[in-house]
Amino acid sequence: xxxxxxxxxxxxxxSILDANAYQGRGADGTLVRRRADVLAxxxxxxxxxxVQLVRGSGVHLYDADGAEYLDAYNNVAAVGHAHPxxxxxxxxxxxxxxxxxxxxxxxxxxxxxxxxxxxxxxLDRLVLTCTGSEANDLALRAACAVTGGTGVIVSEEAYxxxxxxxxxxxxxxxxxxxxxxxxxxxxxxxxxxxxxxxxAEMSAAGxxxxxxxxDTVLSSDGVHPDVDGLAAATTAVRAAGGVLIADEVQPGxxxxxxxxxxxxxxxxxPELVTMGKPMGNGLPVAGLAGRRSVLDAxxxxxxxxxxxxxxxxxxxxxxxxxxxxxxxxxxxxxxRVGHEFLTALREVAARRALVGEVRGAGLYLxxxxxxxxxxxxxxxxxAADVINLMRRRRVLTSVCGxxxxxxxxxxxxxxxxxxxxxxxxxxDAVLGELEAAAG
Amino acid sequence: xxxxxxxxxxxxxxSILDANAYQGRGADGTLVRRRADVLAxxxxxxxxxxVQLVRGSGVHLYDADGAEYLDAYNNVAAVGHAHPxxxxxxxxxxxxxxxxxxxxxxxxxxxxxxxxxxxxxxLDRLVLTCTGSEANDLALRAACAVTGGTGVIVSEEAYxxxxxxxxxxxxxxxxxxxxxxxxxxxxxxxxxxxxxxxxAEMSAAGxxxxxxxxDTVLSSDGVHPDVDGLAAATTAVRAAGGVLIADEVQPGxxxxxxxxxxxxxxxxxPELVTMGKPMGNGLPVAGLAGRRSVLDAxxxxxxxxxxxxxxxxxxxxxxxxxxxxxxxxxxxxxxRVGHEFLTALREVAARRALVGEVRGAGLYLxxxxxxxxxxxxxxxxxAADVINLMRRRRVLTSVCGxxxxxxxxxxxxxxxxxxxxxxxxxxDAVLGELEAAAG
Numbered sequence: 001x002x003x004x005x006x007x008x009x010x011x012x013x014x015s016i017l018d019a020n021a022y023q024g025r026g027a028d029g030t031l032v033r034r035r036a037d038v039l040a041x042x043x044x045x046x047x048x049x050x051v052q053l054v055r056g057s058g059v060h061l062y063d064a065d066g067a068e069y070l071d072a073y074n075n076v077a078a079v080g081h082a083h084p085x086x087x088x089x090x091x092x093x094x095x096x097x098x099x100x101x102x103x104x105x106x107x108x109x110x111x112x113x114x115x116x117x118x119x120x121x122x123l124d125r126l127v128l129t130c131t132g133s134e135a136n137d138l139a140l141r142a143a144c145a146v147t148g149g150t151g152v153i154v155s156e157e158a159y160x161x162x163x164x165x166x167x168x169x170x171x172x173x174x175x176x177x178x179x180x181x182x183x184x185x186x187x188x189x190x191x192x193x194x195x196x197x198x199x200a201e202m203s204a205a206g207x208x209x210x211x212x213x214x215d216t217v218l219s220s221d222g223v224h225p226d227v228d229g230l231a232a233a234t235t236a237v238r239a240a241g242g243v244l245i246a247d248e249v250q251p252g253x254x255x256x257x258x259x260x261x262x263x264x265x266x267x268x269x270p271e272l273v274t275m276g277k278p279m280g281n282g283l284p285v286a287g288l289a290g291r292r293s294v295l296d297a298x299x300x301x302x303x304x305x306x307x308x309x310x311x312x313x314x315x316x317x318x319x320x321x322x323x324x325x326x327x328x329x330x331x332x333x334x335x336r337v338g339h340e341f342l343t344a345l346r347e348v349a350a351r352r353a354l355v356g357e358v359r360g361a362g363l364y365l366x367x368x369x370x371x372x373x374x375x376x377x378x379x380x381x382x383a384a385d386v387i388n389l390m391r392r393r394r395v396l397t398s399v400c401g402x403x404x405x406x407x408x409x410x411x412x413x414x415x416x417x418x419x420x421x422x423x424x425x426x427x428d429a430v431l432g433e434l435e436a437a438a439g
Numbered sequence: 440x441x442x443x444x445x446x447x448x449x450x451x452x453x454s455i456l457d458a459n460a461y462q463g464r465g466a467d468g469t470l471v472r473r474r475a476d477v478l479a480x481x482x483x484x485x486x487x488x489x490v491q492l493v494r495g496s497g498v499h500l501y502d503a504d505g506a507e508y509l510d511a512y513n514n515v516a517a518v519g520h521a522h523p524x525x526x527x528x529x530x531x532x533x534x535x536x537x538x539x540x541x542x543x544x545x546x547x548x549x550x551x552x553x554x555x556x557x558x559x560x561x562l563d564r565l566v567l568t569c570t571g572s573e574a575n576d577l578a579l580r581a582a583c584a585v586t587g588g589t590g591v592i593v594s595e596e597a598y599x600x601x602x603x604x605x606x607x608x609x610x611x612x613x614x615x616x617x618x619x620x621x622x623x624x625x626x627x628x629x630x631x632x633x634x635x636x637x638x639a640e641m642s643a644a645g646x647x648x649x650x651x652x653x654d655t656v657l658s659s660d661g662v663h664p665d666v667d668g669l670a671a672a673t674t675a676v677r678a679a680g681g682v683l684i685a686d687e688v689q690p691g692x693x694x695x696x697x698x699x700x701x702x703x704x705x706x707x708x709p710e711l712v713t714m715g716k717p718m719g720n721g722l723p724v725a726g727l728a729g730r731r732s733v734l735d736a737x738x739x740x741x742x743x744x745x746x747x748x749x750x751x752x753x754x755x756x757x758x759x760x761x762x763x764x765x766x767x768x769x770x771x772x773x774x775r776v777g778h779e780f781l782t783a784l785r786e787v788a789a790r791r792a793l794v795g796e797v798r799g800a801g802l803y804l805x806x807x808x809x810x811x812x813x814x815x816x817x818x819x820x821x822a823a824d825v826i827n828l829m830r831r832r833r834v835l836t837s838v839c840g841x842x843x844x845x846x847x848x849x850x851x852x853x854x855x856x857x858x859x860x861x862x863x864x865x866x867d868a869v870l871g872e873l874e875a876a877a878g
Contacts, residue, residue, distance in 0.1 A: 021541070022446035028543065031545055031548060032543065034548050034552070035543070035547075035548045035551075037563075038548060038551035038552050038555055038564065038565055039540075039547075039551055039564065039565060039566070039733070040550075040562070040564045040565065040566045040729070040731075040734040040735075040743075041734065041735050041738045042566065042610075042734070042737070042742065042744075043540060043566075043741040044541060045541055045542070045543065046541040046542060050542065050543045051538060051542050051543065052543035052544070052597070053542045053543075053544075054535075055534040055535055055536050056535070056538065061536070061538075070765040073536060074539075076538070076539070076746060076747075077537070077538065080535060081538075082533065082535055082536055083536050084534070086533070087519055087530070087533045087534035088872060090529065090530070090533045091526070091529070091530035091533065091534070093524035094462050094519050094521065094525070094526045094529045094530065094721070094722075095523070095530070096491060096493075096495070096521055097520060097521055098492050098493055098516070098521075098721035098722075099495065099500075099513060099515070099516065099520075099721070100483055100515070101482060101494060102479075102483055102485040102512075103484070103485060103489065103491065104467065104484065104489045104490065104491035105491070105492075105762060106468055106476070108478075109470060109473050109474045109477060109478075110473075110690060111745075112474075112477035113473070113477050116477055124476075124477070125477065125478065125479045125480070126477055126478055126479065127478070127479045127481065127482075130569040130570050130573075130747065131569050131570070131573065131721040131745070131746070131747055132746070133573070133604065133745075134569075134570065134573070136602075137602050137603055138601075140603070141603055146567045146725065162573075162577075162743055162744065162745055163576050163602045163603065163604065164576055164579070164580055164602065164603065164604035165602065165604060166473070166510075167741060171771070173741065173742050176739070176740040176741065177740060177743070178743045179742070183811040228679060253632075276746075277746060282533070282535075282538070282747075282750060282752060283722075283723075283747075284569040284722075284723040284747035284750075284753070288479075290479070291478070292479075295480065295481070296479075296480050298481070299479065299480045299481040300605060301615040301616060301617070302612065302615065302616045302617070303481065303612050303613065303616065304479075304601055304632065305483070305601065306482040306483075306570070306601055307570070307571070307715075307716060307721075308515075308569065308570055308721075308723035310534065311721060311723075312544065313711055313721060313722065314723070344693070354639065355545065357513035387499040391550070404769055425773075438564065
């Protein structure tokens with residue numbers, strides 16, 4: 001199953017989700033063929049019938065024919081597609097100046113102060129990058145520098161990005177992708193015990209631990225926001241000389257509702273925090289916050305400069321995102337609507353024997369699908385069918401988890417109660433169709 | 440000298456160029472102190488007295504007091520600071536939609552077709568990333584995948600980016616930065632012979648070559664656009680089973696005047712081409728073009744997806760950049776004004792005994808400075824003095840090369856004959872001051 005699953009942000013290799021082979025006629029079919037002629041074969045398209053989006057607004061996306069879609073997938077446009085305040089801030093800045101961080105910039109300094117103020121006081125320094133991958137790549141090196149260790153513990157189906165280094169700590173990319181030398185994978189369930197065991201194995205192998213690197217909502221493992229044992233695992237890692245890197249690329253920036261950062265929900269105190277996707281609402285903005293001592297350890301050996309990290313236009317976008325989250329109370333909305341969503345999805349699960357467990361925190365939810373009604377085995381094909389049938393009904397989502405059998409539901413944060421109704425109505429109808437077909 | 444040089448895009452650790460210790464009073468001083476309290480210690484500021492830029496237009500930058508600077512350094516805003524056509528394209532797109540490449544996008548396909556059309560036909564596939572670092576990181580892995588090799592040859596003072604993998608092939612970062620395991624450094628002079636020797640050493644060590652990775656203007660080595668032997672070196676690498684990666688992050692997109700890509704000036708036919716800085720005129724846009732067979736070899740093992748790579752807003756910026764380069768004939772301008780600049784700088788060199796060799800291609804120029812008038816030793820301190828005195832005269836530039844003794848001159852492409860005069864007049868005056876002080 002490893003080769004055909006779709007996990008986290010990793011590309012699916014499943015032909016079920018892959019429209020590259022789309023044979024549609026007309027403009028779409030022509031565009032798919034032109035696309036395959038110029039983009040590398042690593043590129044994938046969502047859905048058996050691809051979607052050509054041309055406009056977005058709030059939680060809605062529109063295709064080339066003007067049809068409206070409900071977006072239950074895109075966590076990058078977190079404050080809403082084409083949000084007017086973000087758009088205005090970017091438009092103003094790109095017409096004024098955008099350059100790098102070796103000139104003084106009051107905007108950059110003010111943003112760093114504001115962002116760090118959302119975190120525990122111990123996290124007192126920031127590095128701006130362009131992608132979460134770059135942030136995780138840098139965080140791993142900082143962890144190695146400060147600990148003198150090389151051992152890294154990640155979840156079984158982790159995804160932490162696409163550079164060479166972080167590809168090595170992203171087992172969700174499949175067995176073909178090169179694994180890092182000193183990487184231990186731990187299952188999501190019974191994590192504390194598994195981490196203790198990994199540390200014992202490291203010790204036996206003469207490997208010093210550097211870090212526990214964990215997405216605090218366990219997205220690519222299938223969305224497990226209430227995983228037990230992260231605090232105990234952190235204590236054990238720290239006792240063995242390692243540090244905690246909280247990968248907040250997915251849970252961060254208010255998505256989980258209860259807290260602004262995912263690590264706070266678990267009562268964690270990470271030495272390093274990485275962030276990305278929603279940070280600029282679509283502009284390539286990402287970063288690494290950390291304790292000064294940890295970042296200093298890295299700086300002592302390796303100079304670091306990121307030409308596009310922390311530019312004026314990046315900071316304009318990122319600042320506007322914080323403004324909108326605050327002013328539109330999107331964290332409270334994520335908590336309230338997320339709770340309604342979880343409840344409503346569990347009602348669907350109670351009615352539909354193709355649905356297994358439903359999990360969620362705020363507006364990050366996972367819905368396990370079964371291989372057949374009432375059969376508690378991973379429904380890889382079911383999930384692929386569901387997202388393609390949902391797409392026909394103009395509701396966009398995707399899958400995750402070790403078998404690609406979990407619906408990955410993470411809409412823009414302004415998602416409303418009405419949007420929850422629409423999603424659940426369509427999901428219920430699609431599951432009804434599939435159950436009838438199976439019957 | 441290794442620890443204190445400033446090369447390529449790498450951060451300087453030289454206190455001479457570092458305003459982090461700036462003790463100025465007033466708003467600037469306060470901002471520098473606030474900055475140091477929130478940004479990681481890896482961050483550096485240019486100049487003994489930092490510059491707080493707030494606006495840009497064409498080749499000019501303006502500080503918080505409204506003072507105008509001539510920009511002879513920033514190659515990211517290549518078509519000019521805050522270019523109205525790029526700004527309008529970005530403003531329009533960010534208010535409309537920006538999302539990822541798993542939905543069909545005619546803009547992305549059209550851009551890929553247009554960009555590949557500027558290259559030899561063998562380079563027929565594109566991957567979009569956010570930074571040149573990501574592009575080089577991916578290119579190295581593609582080279583290893585297609586060749587089965589691990590050996591990489593780079594120039595002695597190469598800089599290829601900031602991820603863990605490419606930090607390892609960036610010796611300009613200094614001896615403290617971790618070097619990759621199978622990395623050979625070759626001097627810029629007599630490169631063909633040095634590459635042959637490196638290949639022989641690899642063979643003796645049982646290391647299979649993967650790639651010659653080279654910035655085709657040798658920026659961080661001190662700007663050597665007319666380096667001999669790149670074609671012969673490529674032939675040797677290829678005969679030994681390796682490929683050529685042309686790092687066009689600095690020379691690409693018309694800067695060198697004679698050709699659109701730096702590798703064309705040398706008659707090279709790279710298997711892989713990486714690009715970045717000027718590609719989006721300040722938006723974080725970068726990419727990797729390559730032969731299909733090479734990129735396929737990577738895709739066979741490692742899935743790749745880049746959330747922020749090739750988004751609608753990135754493509755809007757990148758397309759506008761190509762429009763402006765064409766419509767404003769910036770390649771021809773780079774060739775014409777670059778030639779004037781080279782001539783004018785050589786006139787300064789003829790008058791001023793602090794100047795050694797002057798090199799350049801189009802609007803990428805390097806001016807070697809001497810330790811003392813007429814003394815042909817690297818003028819590290821001279822160079823630092825020159826850029827700080829130039830900054831006082833409101834002309835912005837920086838240094839590069841193994842000793843940080845070469846002026847790095849790479850202005851936005853709309854640089855004019857009048858701008859050349861202004862730069863050379865100020866440089867001549869500054870050199871005159873320094874020569875007088877040297878007695």
